[in-house]
Amino acid sequence: MPSYLVVGSSRGIGLEFVRQLAQNADNTVFATARNKQTATHLNAFIGAHPHGNVHVLEVDIADFRTLRNAAADAAKITNGTLDVLIHNAARLDGQNVLRTLLDYPSEEELHNEFMEAFEVNTLGGIHAVNAFLPLLRSGTNKKIIFMGGDAIRHDFIFKTQFTEMSCLSITKFGQKMTALKYAVQLKDEGFTVVTVSPGWVDTSATNVSAGARE
Template identity: 30%
Template sequence: MPTYVITGSNRGIGLEFVRQLTQSPDNTVLALVRNLSKGHSDLKALANEKTHIFECDTSSLASIRDFAKTARSTLGDNKIDYVINNAGINLSSQNSSLQLAPDDLLETIKTNVIGPAKVVEFLLEQGVLSDNVRVQNTSSGLGSIKRTADSEERQCAGYSISKAALNMLSVHLAADLRKVLKGAVVIMMCPGWVKTDMGGESAMLSPEESVSGQLKVLQGLKEEDTGKFYQYSGDQWSW
């Protein structure tokens, strides 16, 4: 009877996670959205009696902390088995490293790096993470320094800096979380190039293909896989 937390679950890849996970009556899903006051009709249409839609703005420490407390009061003695840090932004994507927009870069790092770190930290503080929790930090091939160095055309400078930082966070977290939760596994996951608002219409993969691959990897993780940087296909990215 696993319990999943998914950030940024109202559209795109996050919504598809909810769609696939709610198909099994075994799964409890905590589906998080930035702002509960928005309609989120697509997400509500997927919800069953074991789906809880909560607010969690991953750029706000107060919002993440409030969510962690809500998770504790909702779950009681139950624990979270999977944390999917999916929410992400890509601001000023046309700007090169010679044109970084400082405010956008800071906002991107707040959402894409600090947010995932604090989701895990505050849930841990509330004592709601299982001893064998699987944490997936959603990265990108653009977060691979080797891939970027090898490619002729550089893309999305601010975003790729944030995803490289997320990768380093994940490697730290993989070791630090083990000290308190003995079976914890933390991975980075590139979902592939996916047809969403972020990925655009020309992307190669449907959300269905990407998420079914990601779930296969996530659900098959072993303790020795902690700290690895996966693609949705199960292959690994180089750093």
């Protein structure tokens, strides 16, 4: 009975991971949302899903205490184990997402945007892995998957001269290094840690303005 955690799965690609993993009734799937009540798309899926194998945990990856509580709740369901952690959450919304380093309205706004994004896109993955590592160590698959993308690929940025999405690229690049550090550190325990790219995916059908949150 493999167990999966998809961090950041109220909507978008994370929700699709949950939807597909939950099709196998033998899987135990943990989905996370910052606010369970307003996770409209996730709740709609679970309401119509027949297997009862999806459990929702309330998690804000910028607050490691919520991850610690979520790990304790998950442990009660799986008897202290987790097989696969998919770290999907990222700070992608907002008016600054497309900005280059040179077109923020002010240096203060650039500073604030980068500090908030660092907490979510860089530190968030570390807090998620550290909170669930005891469960993963007791699991059988020992897989940790981070979501990358073209925005953190050197060759893509050079070839396309891609200056936009500066804050996302820089803070997610830190997450790529996070994956590498864990890959090296946990290798001898049998862990596989990777960063994968989903390509470019239109997730607008479940975005905030499409009713995902109030």
